[in-house]
Amino acid sequence: xxxxxxxxxxxxxxxxxxxxxxxxxxxxxxxxxxxxxxxxxxxxxxxxxxxxxxxxxxxxxxxxxxxxxxxxxxxxxxxxxxxxxxxxxxxxxxxxxxxxxxxxxxxxxxxxxxxxxxxxxxxxxxxxxxxxxxxxxxxxxxxxxxxxxxxxxxxxxxxxxxxxxxxxxxxxxxxxxxxxxxxxxxxxxxxxxxxxxxxxxxxxxxxxxxxxxxxxxxxxxxxxx
Amino acid sequence: xxxxxxxxxxxxxxxxxxxxxxxxxxxxxxxxxxxxxxxxxxxxxxxxxxxxxxxxxxxxxxxxxxxxxxxxxxxxxxxxxxxxxxxxxxxxxxxxxxxxxxxxxxxxxxxxxxxxxxxxxxxxxxxxxxxxxxxxxxxxxxxxxxxxxxxxxxxxxxxxxxxxxxxxxxxxxxxxxxxxxxxxxxxxxxxxxxxxxxxxxxxxxxxxxxxxxxxxxxxxxxxxxxxxxxxxxxxxxxxxxxxxxxxxxxxxxxxxxxxxxxxxxxxxxxxxxxxxxxxxxxxxxxxxxxxxxxxxxxxxxxxxxxxxxxxxxxxxxxxxxxxxxxxxxxxxxxxxxxxxxxxxxxxxxxxxxxxxxxxxxxxxxxxxxxxxxxxxxxxxxxxxxxxxxxxxxxxxxxxxxxxxxxxxxxxxxxxxxxxxxxxxxxxxxxxxxxxxxxxxxxxxxxxxxxxxxxxxxxxxxxxxxxxxxxxxxxxxxxxxxxxxxxxxxxxxxxxxxxxxxxxxxxxxxxxxxxxxxxxxxxxxxxxxxxxxxxxxxxxxxxxxxxxxxxxxxxxxxxxxxxxxxxxxxxxxxxxxxxxxxxxxxxxxxxxxxxxxxxxxxxxxxxxxxxxxxxxxxxxxxxxxxxxxxxxxxxxxxxxxxxxxxxxxxxxxxxxxxxxxxxxxxxxxxxxxxxxxxxxxxxxxxxxxxxxxxxxxxxxxxxxxxxxxxxxxxxxxxxx
Numbered sequence: 001x002x003x004x005x006x007x008x009x010x011x012x013x014x015x016x017x018x019x020x021x022x023x024x025x026x027x028x029x030x031x032x033x034x035x036x037x038x039x040x041x042x043x044x045x046x047x048x049x050x051x052x053x054x055x056x057x058x059x060x061x062x063x064x065x066x067x068x069x070x071x072x073x074x075x076x077x078x079x080x081x082x083x084x085x086x087x088x089x090x091x092x093x094x095x096x097x098x099x100x101x102x103x104x105x106x107x108x109x110x111x112x113x114x115x116x117x118x119x120x121x122x123x124x125x126x127x128x129x130x131x132x133x134x135x136x137x138x139x140x141x142x143x144x145x146x147x148x149x150x151x152x153x154x155x156x157x158x159x160x161x162x163x164x165x166x167x168x169x170x171x172x173x174x175x176x177x178x179x180x181x182x183x184x185x186x187x188x189x190x191x192x193x194x195x196x197x198x199x200x201x202x203x204x205x206x207x208x209x210x211x212x213x214x215x216x217x218x219x220x221x222x223x224x225x
Numbered sequence: 226x227x228x229x230x231x232x233x234x235x236x237x238x239x240x241x242x243x244x245x246x247x248x249x250x251x252x253x254x255x256x257x258x259x260x261x262x263x264x265x266x267x268x269x270x271x272x273x274x275x276x277x278x279x280x281x282x283x284x285x286x287x288x289x290x291x292x293x294x295x296x297x298x299x300x301x302x303x304x305x306x307x308x309x310x311x312x313x314x315x316x317x318x319x320x321x322x323x324x325x326x327x328x329x330x331x332x333x334x335x336x337x338x339x340x341x342x343x344x345x346x347x348x349x350x351x352x353x354x355x356x357x358x359x360x361x362x363x364x365x366x367x368x369x370x371x372x373x374x375x376x377x378x379x380x381x382x383x384x385x386x387x388x389x390x391x392x393x394x395x396x397x398x399x400x401x402x403x404x405x406x407x408x409x410x411x412x413x414x415x416x417x418x419x420x421x422x423x424x425x426x427x428x429x430x431x432x433x434x435x436x437x438x439x440x441x442x443x444x445x446x447x448x449x450x451x452x453x454x455x456x457x458x459x460x461x462x463x464x465x466x467x468x469x470x471x472x473x474x475x476x477x478x479x480x481x482x483x484x485x486x487x488x489x490x491x492x493x494x495x496x497x498x499x500x501x502x503x504x505x506x507x508x509x510x511x512x513x514x515x516x517x518x519x520x521x522x523x524x525x526x527x528x529x530x531x532x533x534x535x536x537x538x539x540x541x542x543x544x545x546x547x548x549x550x551x552x553x554x555x556x557x558x559x560x561x562x563x564x565x566x567x568x569x570x571x572x573x574x575x576x577x578x579x580x581x582x583x584x585x586x587x588x589x590x591x592x593x594x595x596x597x598x599x600x601x602x603x604x605x606x607x608x609x610x611x612x613x614x615x616x617x618x619x620x621x622x623x624x625x626x627x628x629x630x631x632x633x634x635x636x637x638x639x640x641x642x643x644x645x646x647x648x649x650x651x652x653x654x655x656x657x658x659x660x661x662x663x664x665x666x667x668x669x670x671x672x673x674x675x676x677x678x679x680x681x682x683x684x685x686x687x688x689x690x691x692x693x694x695x696x697x698x699x700x701x702x703x704x705x706x707x708x709x710x711x712x713x714x715x716x717x718x719x720x721x722x723x724x725x726x727x728x729x730x731x732x733x734x735x736x737x738x739x740x741x742x743x744x745x746x747x748x749x750x751x752x753x754x755x756x757x758x759x760x761x762x763x764x765x766x767x768x769x770x771x772x773x774x775x776x777x778x779x780x781x782x783x784x785x786x787x788x789x790x791x792x793x794x795x796x797x798x799x800x801x802x803x804x805x806x807x808x809x810x811x812x813x814x815x816x817x818x819x820x821x822x823x824x825x826x827x828x829x830x831x832x833x834x835x836x837x838x839x840x841x842x843x844x845x846x847x848x849x850x851x852x853x854x855x856x857x858x859x860x861x862x863x864x865x866x867x868x869x870x871x872x873x874x875x876x877x878x879x880x881x882x883x884x885x886x887x888x889x890x891x892x893x894x895x896x897x898x899x900x901x902x903x904x905x906x907x908x909x910x911x912x913x914x915x916x917x918x919x920x921x922x923x924x925x926x927x928x929x930x931x932x933x934x935x936x937x938x939x940x941x942x943x944x
Contacts, residue, residue, distance in 0.1 A: 009471070009474070009563055010474055012383075012384070012385070012386030012654055016655065016656045020656075048386060049384045049474075052384070052469070052470070053384075107376075107649055108380075108383055108650075109649070110647075110648055110649070110653075137653055139383070197654075202671065202786060203653065203656055204653070204658075
């Protein structure tokens with residue numbers, strides 16, 4: 001299992017994601033200007049402030065040369081995980097539904113939050129059970145998940161809502177407490193919380209490791225959908 | 226004085242030079258400086274760059290120790306943390322810019338201290354901030370400064386991917402006009418990657434990296450940082466620089482790659498006084514000359530004057546010296562990181578800094594006059610005869626029951642939870658953070674070997690205002706005590722001395738006494754000073770700020786997995802009071818809430834007994850015998866106990882030793898520890914963990930939930 005973690009100018013969490021992925025498989029950095037995904041089995045679009053997040057969070061990164069390859073990779077069914085800024089980039093690239101708006105506090109917020117696994121039958125949560133609670137930190141200014149009511153109904157009905165903030169833990173005003181969603185096909189997943197910062201009890205929690213373990217298990221045995 | 230000289234006098238006085246200093250310059254040069262040279266000299270001879278009122282005093286601080294790799298004089302100090310690794314660190318002020326424009330002032334304060342650290346080859350791994358504002362309940366301006374300064378710190382630190390792991394904030398009316406924003410940065414480097422700033426090798430190329438040079442921050446060091454603030458400071462806003470963390474992130478990665486590949490001879494950041502300072506420091510340390518070609522410098526706007534280019538404080542720039550055969554490789558790395566890189570000059574034999582424009586020198590100065598010849602002044606200290614500070618407004622009358630006092634203390638601006646502020650910073654990026662703010666008295670960061678470093682920053686200005694020598698010593702003890710609580714032993718110290726106008730005798734006295742107190746405490750604890758910063762002239766028409774030495778200490782613990790916590794962890798655990806804790810109410814938070822004058826000597830410190838207590842706590846944490854450790858600071862033992870209960874969501878019942886004032890203070894000398902009965906057998910046990918209330922026998926009993934509410938909402942409702 002080989003993970004590729006994209007590094008944009010302004011990425012901050014790419015090394016954290018690389019190290020987290022390396023706990024369950026091989027992991028390499030992919031440069032934003034390269035069109036080569038180096039034969040990886042899964043792509044991680046990491047957190048940070050790609051291109052300074054100028055204009056709008058994630059809006060410039062979607063035009064990076066490497067993102068053409070990521071879109072193609074996703075069309076072919078490859079696993080793509082977007083964390084925080086990566087989630088924003090994937091929404092901007094229309095690889096994921098919905099949009100991320102400024103927090104209702106309008107401020108950056110760091111908090112260790114509890115998440116509820118809504119759908120445990122995905123390539124990204126297969127190692128969890130439905131209803132599992134994961135303790136994972138959030139840190140962002142632009143993390144309020146938004147979609148129209150119809151769209152939200154559709155996402156919920158089709159199992160695309162993968163993670164919710166547990167009751168009382170919604171840090172940003174996300175609609176219906178949504179913390180993470182996948183695409184219709186199920187191979188692209190984005191979440192605002194940072195599983196790569198929750199892979200070692202010494203630094204707070206190891207619950208985030210389950211996301212990476214799920215991906216490895218899926219690539220080894222892709223029966224879940 | 227000649228006719229020409231008197232016509233120049235308006236100019237040099239405007240730039241902050243005295244008549245005497247100008248005379249010295251003319252004597253040394255054998256001629257009058259031209260306008261470009263005068264601009265350069267006025268900055269290099271400013272208090273901010275030349276430390277002319279503090280340098281002699283600072284020689285009292287001990288700077289040598291077994292772990293010191295780099296001491297004062299480099300961009301940052303560095304200590305050896307074992308396994309071939311070094312920690313570089315430094316604290317610096319950005320007070321005056323933050324008072325004028327708090328968001329950008331604080332943001333560029335963080336940006337500047339980060340550059341100091343990666344300039345010596347270390348990757349920034351942590352930031353801490355020490356902030357001071359006026360009373361938030363009384364002052365809308367202070368609430369504005371707080372919220373914007375915190376926003377600026379978060380904007381820069383969060384965006385560049387360096388965790389903000391700690392810090393402290395105090396509110397006192399003496400900071401109403403002069404807020405303090407001190408930022409500390411720690412960097413991690415393989416020992417052999419540490420690099421000094423000395424230029425070397427005539428013929429080598431001087432390359433400017435990073436942002437375009439613009440008109441921002443012109444004269445910041447002299448205009449803002451070396452004079453008192455007063456009316457009309459709005460007009461100084463253009464002197465505040467604008468920060469761009471995205472540019473700095475690229476610059477940081479680029480510089481570290483250049484160093485990893487061994488492509489640089491030396492590296493220096495551009496901070497106060499811009500190119501002038503960077504070039505002359507590099508030349509001075511390397512004992513060489515440097516020629517700078519103004520026409521090569523990429524400018525943000527057309528029509529910039531030579532003096533503007535030379536003193537611009539545009540952010541996110543670095544200067545390096547490169548052997549000619551490596552210039553191509555350097556430019557390639559810079560292109561990869563999308564960092565602008567331009568050869569702008571060369572190292573020369575000789576001792577002159579020459580600024581050339583189309584081949585003609587527009588400035589030609591001996592390096593020595595820029596760096597070494599600024600006169601140093603002796604202070605003329607005089608203890609004040611009248612109190613310098615007005616007593617604070619009374620919130621308590623002194624007749625309230627102890628329950629009411631404790632709840633008021635926990636909710637007071639200086640003691641309440643910092644969560645509303647810390648929540649705006651990312652403390653976990655880079656995945657090293659073992660103890661976040663509120664989990665322990667010091668931040669703890671894991672090293673690759675499984676060992677860890679710990680860091681804390683401290684300084685209570687009100688106590689230094691009462692007793693400058695004792696208060697400054699306490700800051701050192703307090704900071705070291707925080708490290709002991711996580712099991713760390715101090716390796717080195719950095720400080721930022723924030724004071725009023727040193728030309729006034731009572732401020733000179735505060736400064737002299739405080740430095741003496743710092744020096745004594747450092748010697749007693751065996752902690753060397755590896756660097757620091759001085760910020761003077763923090764003074765408004767209403768008077769000086771509280772004298773505020775801020776102390777940051779870095780220490781090491783052998784096992785990250787055993788880092789201490791402050792929370793009571795287990796029902797039934799014994800609680801002990803460790804240390805020669807003999808508090809008084811002088812300079813205490815309680816005295817402040819009761820509106821008492823800022824006066825009184827602090828309790829004397831017994832250095833040997835305190836050092837022994839620090840050792841005892843440190844060893845108890847390291848061995849795992851103690852389940853919690855917390856030092857007794859502002860608000861006394863009652864507040865310390867409440868904090869341990871709140872953090873652990875559990876109650877406690879204690880009996881204080883006879884006559885011990887539950888709200889009296891003596892910082893850095895006493896600890897509340899808890900653990901299994903048998904582990905505390907040798908310690909003076911004062912009670913037990915358990916239940917849902919904090920009970921101090923004969924004094925007070927309160928539900929922990931009520932204590933938590935008071936502490937949690939105290940600051941939140943003010944900001």
